[in-house]
Amino acid sequence: MGEVAPAEVVASLEAKALETRRNVVRMIFAAGRGYPGGSLSVADLVTALVLRELRLDPARPDWPERDRLVLSKGHAAPALYAALALRGFLPLEELATYGQTGSRLPGSPDRERLRGVEATTGGLGQGVGMAVGMALDARLAGRPSRVYAIVGDGECQVGATWEALLAAGHFRLENFVVIVDRNGYEMEGTTESILGVEPIADKLRAFRFHTLEIDGHDFRQILEAFATARSVTQGPTAIVARTVSGKGVSFMENAQAWHGRPPSRAEAERALAELGVPAAEAGL
Amino acid sequence: VTASDPPQSLLDACGAALVELGERDPNLAVLDADVASATRTALFAEKFPSRFFDVGIMEPAMMSMAAGMSLGGRVVYASTFAVFAAGQAYNVVRQSVALNRANVKIIATHAGLTAGDGAPLQIVEDVGLMRGLPGMTVIVPADAPTTRAATLAVHGRAGPAYLRLCREPLPSVTDGSFAIGRAAELRPGADLTIVALGSLVARALEVAADLGAVGVSTRVLDFASVKPFDEPALLRAARDTGAILVLEEHSVLTGVGSLVAATTAENYPVPVRRAGVPDVFGEAGDPWPLLDRFGLSVERIRDEAWELLRLRGKAP
Numbered sequence: 001m002g003e004v005a006p007a008e009v010v011a012s013l014e015a016k017a018l019e020t021r022r023n024v025v026r027m028i029f030a031a032g033r034g035y036p037g038g039s040l041s042v043a044d045l046v047t048a049l050v051l052r053e054l055r056l057d058p059a060r061p062d063w064p065e066r067d068r069l070v071l072s073k074g075h076a077a078p079a080l081y082a083a084l085a086l087r088g089f090l091p092l093e094e095l096a097t098y099g100q101t102g103s104r105l106p107g108s109p110d111r112e113r114l115r116g117v118e119a120t121t122g123g124l125g126q127g128v129g130m131a132v133g134m135a136l137d138a139r140l141a142g143r144p145s146r147v148y149a150i151v152g153d154g155e156c157q158v159g160a161t162w163e164a165l166l167a168a169g170h171f172r173l174e175n176f177v178v179i180v181d182r183n184g185y186e187m188e189g190t191t192e193s194i195l196g197v198e199p200i201a202d203k204l205r206a207f208r209f210h211t212l213e214i215d216g217h218d219f220r221q222i223l224e225a226f227a228t229a230r231s232v233t234q235g236p237t238a239i240v241a242r243t244v245s246g247k248g249v250s251f252m253e254n255a256q257a258w259h260g261r262p263p264s265r266a267e268a269e270r271a272l273a274e275l276g277v278p279a280a281e282a283g284l
Numbered sequence: 285v286t287a288s289d290p291p292q293s294l295l296d297a298c299g300a301a302l303v304e305l306g307e308r309d310p311n312l313a314v315l316d317a318d319v320a321s322a323t324r325t326a327l328f329a330e331k332f333p334s335r336f337f338d339v340g341i342m343e344p345a346m347m348s349m350a351a352g353m354s355l356g357g358r359v360v361y362a363s364t365f366a367v368f369a370a371g372q373a374y375n376v377v378r379q380s381v382a383l384n385r386a387n388v389k390i391i392a393t394h395a396g397l398t399a400g401d402g403a404p405l406q407i408v409e410d411v412g413l414m415r416g417l418p419g420m421t422v423i424v425p426a427d428a429p430t431t432r433a434a435t436l437a438v439h440g441r442a443g444p445a446y447l448r449l450c451r452e453p454l455p456s457v458t459d460g461s462f463a464i465g466r467a468a469e470l471r472p473g474a475d476l477t478i479v480a481l482g483s484l485v486a487r488a489l490e491v492a493a494d495l496g497a498v499g500v501s502t503r504v505l506d507f508a509s510v511k512p513f514d515e516p517a518l519l520r521a522a523r524d525t526g527a528i529l530v531l532e533e534h535s536v537l538t539g540v541g542s543l544v545a546a547t548t549a550e551n552y553p554v555p556v557r558r559a560g561v562p563d564v565f566g567e568a569g570d571p572w573p574l575l576d577r578f579g580l581s582v583e584r585i586r587d588e589a590w591e592l593l594r595l596r597g598k599a600p
Contacts, residue, residue, distance in 0.1 A: 064356060111355075111384060119352065120384045123375060129345040130380055133352020133360075140313065140335065141356070160376065163345030171337075 005223040009052070013219045016086055017047040021248045022275045023082035023095050029268035029284060031099030034107065035075040036252055037245035037259040038152060041183035041216070043079045045241055046071070048222045049148055050083035058088035061115035065143050068118045068134050072127020072161075073152035073181065074108030075260075080117070081105045089116035125158030127151065128178060132168045135176035135236075146230070148177045154186030156197045162207070169208030172235040177226075178209070180238065181216065183245040185259055201240045209238035216241025249274050291453035292428035295393055298449060299327030301435035302361060306332045309359060309439065315350050317343050317364040323393045325363045343368040347376040351386035359387050359439055366395035366448060370410035381444045382417040389438045394451040396533035397561060397578055398483055398571035406566030412538025414446040415511045421445035421464060422511040424532075424540075426485035428453075429460025430508050437464050450483045450533070452571050457485050458506060467514035473503030475598050476589060477521035477528045479544055481507055484531035484580060491585045500593060510540055515547055522552045527592040529557050531585060533575065536560040555595045557588050 020043045028034030046069075050056070054067040071080050078098060085092045090104065097103035104113040108122030119130045131149035138145040155161055168176050180200060184190050191197050204211045210232045214221040222241070229237035245259065246252030249271040263271055265284055272282045306312050306328055313335045320326040320338055329336035339346045343364055350362040362369070369392040370377065381388045392410065399406045415422045421438060423445065425431040431449060438445035441464060458468055470485070471492050480488035485506050492502035503525055505517060521528060528548065530541035541558025548554055561578050575581065593599035 070352075119355070120379065123379045125344075126348045126376055126380045129348025129376070130352035130355075130384075132345075133349035134355065135352075136337070136349065137313075137353040137356050137358055140353075141311070141358075143356075160342075160344040160348065163342035164348065166342070167339055167345060167349060170340075 005220055009223070010219045013048055013052060016051050017044045018275060019086060020047050020079060020082040022272060022277055023085070024078045025249070025263065025268055025271045025275065026284070027078045027081070027095055027098035028262045029265070030096055032262050033099060034078055034262055035260045036263065037185055038073060038181065038183060039076045039079045040247045040249065040252065041243040041245050042073070042076045042150060042181045043247065044217050044219065045150060045179055045181065045222060046079045046083045048219060048226070050087050052223065053226045054148070056087065058116070061089065065145055067145055068131065068147045070119045070121065070127045070131040070134070070147070070149045071109055072121055072131070072149050073124065073155055074121035074127070077105070077107060077109045080109055084114070084116045090114065124152070124155045125160040128161050129164035132164045132173065132176060135168070135173040136171060138175055139173065146175045146177065148179060150179045150181055152186070153180055153182045153184065153191050153197055153200070156180065156200060157195045165204070165207045165209070168236040174233050174235055176236040177229045178236065178238050180240045181243055182240050183243045185245040185256060187259060189256060204238040204240065209236050210234070211238040211240065213240045213242065216243035217247055291455050293324070293453045294425060294428055294431040294449045295324040295451065296327070297428035297431040298391055298435045298447070299324035301432045302328040303331050305436065305439050306335065311358045313337070313353060313358060313360050315339055315346050315360065315362045317341055317346050317368060319364055323363045323365070323391060325361070325391065343373040344376040347373045347388070348380035350388045351380040351384050354387040355384065359389065361389045361391055363391035363393065365399070365405065366392035366410050367399070367405050367407035370413050370446070371407050374413055378417055382420050385419055385443050387442060387444070389445045389447065391447050391449065393449045395448045396450060396483065397566045397574045398450055398452045398533065400451070400569060400571050400574065402568035403565035408533065408535045408561040408566065409538060411448060411510060411534050411540065419443050420511060422448070423464070423508055424448045424481045424510055425462070425508050426454065426480070426482055426506050427456045427458055429456055430458050430462045433460045433462035434508065437462065448482065452483065454483060455486050457489060462508055465509050465512040465514060467509065467517040468506040469503065469517070470506050471502065471504040473501040474525055475501045476592055477503040477505060477525045478531060478589070479505045479507050479518070479528055479540065480531040481510070481533070481540055483533050483575070487580070487582055487585055488531050490582055491589055494586060495589060500598070502589070507540055513543065518544060518547055519552050522548050522554045527555045527596045529559060529588050529592055531580065532560045533580070534560050535563065537563055555592055557592055559585060559588050
């Protein structure tokens with residue numbers, strides 16, 4: 001079973017996640033493109049992983065025994081970049097280059113541009129396979145590394161996602177955790193109206209995953225799920241994290257329109273205000 | 285070495301080379317999508333069971349897993365039939381393997397018409413798909429010695445590679461002195477050049493010998509290394525012989541014939557003819573009669589050669 005996270009750890013992560021969200025809004029506004037809904041829904045999970053759960057060392061990004069995070073839903077890259085910046089993998093000011101030609105921070109994560117990005121992703125349905133390969137590699141090499149893959153719920157419609165999950169269950173990869181960012185939305189509507197993926201937890205259990213269902217915005221539940229996953233020794237763990245698309249910005253929450261469009265200046269200012277940044281300090 | 289030597293299995297040669305590599309490199313791992321007894325990666329599996337993974341019939345995830353396994357520094361070979369490796373898994377090879385510059389070596393067997401089991405399994409588009417990927421090494425060995433050499437060579441070359449192997453045993457036409465990026469001149473000649481790949485190199489040599497008997501001097505180049513491509517050897521052949529015939533068990537639309545035509549057109553235009561699979565799907569049948577049926581018989585190749593010689597004013 002998991003452990004209860006101390007209140008100060010939770011408070012600290014909540015503050016960091018707020019910072020991540022502010023940066024997500026700034027980046028997508030500045031670039032003029034991006035995916036606010038899915039970047040904000042995953043922000044707490046990514047923040048908890050990068051700033052707390054993963055054994056990483058920004059000074060040694062190639063440390064062989066580090067843990068790995070593969071962001072299979074690569075279009076949520078702003079959340080990953082923002083968290084990596086808070087962890088010290090890149091200067092916070094560099095976040096302003098997101099999406100620009102030549103930037104280390106393209107629309108989808110590129111492992112050859114930015115240390116700390118473990119896999120180049122973007123086309124959906126490939127990150128789980130890469131992460132499963134990393135977990136198998138770690139086991140074969142006798143390294144203690146743990147591997148985490150974050151998939152979107154729309155991505156659970158991709159066949160190759162399930163191929164790779166089948167392999168993780170078959171090979172009993174106890175060092176592998178898949179996290180489903182279950183925000184309910186994809187490009188053209190809700191997952192359940194387009195190609196229903198429920199009951200997602202039952203599917204994952206059937207694929208031999210120790211499966212947990214949590215509120216993906218509650219750091220106590222997130223950290224407890226990670227602790228539980230670490231204690232599972234019989235095979236892989238799945239965490240179905242119920243999240244809210246656009247979480248943290250009232251007018252973006254559960255709003256299809258915000259899946260994949262950038263905010264105007266006024267909208268970005270409103271969003272930042274809701275995230276605790278006064279207009280005078282928005283710096284847009 | 286002549287084309288009359290007894291045929292040898294390229295797949296067995298590759299499997300044996302994997303065993304050789306497995307002894308040398310304790311980190312090398314091999315993945316196969318439930319066709320190991322056919323691709324012959326079974327040879328590696330028997331010797332190194334802990335480093336071999338049959339992942340089942342899931343080629344896309346096999347490619348992304350191979351990529352993930354390799355990013356920590358391991359060399360990973362992933363094997364299945366070419367139609368699945370290049371076809372079923374194309375976009376995964378593109379993103380997980382090529383874009384990640386993963387150290388994944390794809391062993392694609394049963395390529396081309398000679399796979400024999402009918403159009404669904406006879407891919408003749410794979411070389412075009414694979415050579416279009418930035419950073420991908422593409423090799424089409426003509427015999428067992430080159431297959432062995434190529435399997436070993438890609439191990440030492442960083443980044444992804446695609447080895448396209450013919451299912452049928454082939455006569456040994458090279459001495460195995462294959463080098464990535466170099467075409468092998470198997471026969472010198474001044475009147476005409478035949479650029480040949482894979483299963484058709486032996487037929488190229490046969491036609492060249494026939495032509496030699498009537499006084500036509502034919503250069504035969506084995507272009508096993510499709511990418512990187514030996515452009516200097518091709519342009520030398522264009523200058524020296526003035527006409528090029530390309531033979532490949534691949535679609536003429538996207539194969540090496542097109543590459544040869546484009547490269548000569550840009551640099552040193554000479555008449556080029558592309559003998560390959562026309563713009564149609566394959567069909568079931570015995571391998572060699574199938575090649576004949578699709579326009580790659582020795583007689584048709586000879587006709588193509590004479591056509592070029594006539595164009596150059598070198599034929600009666």
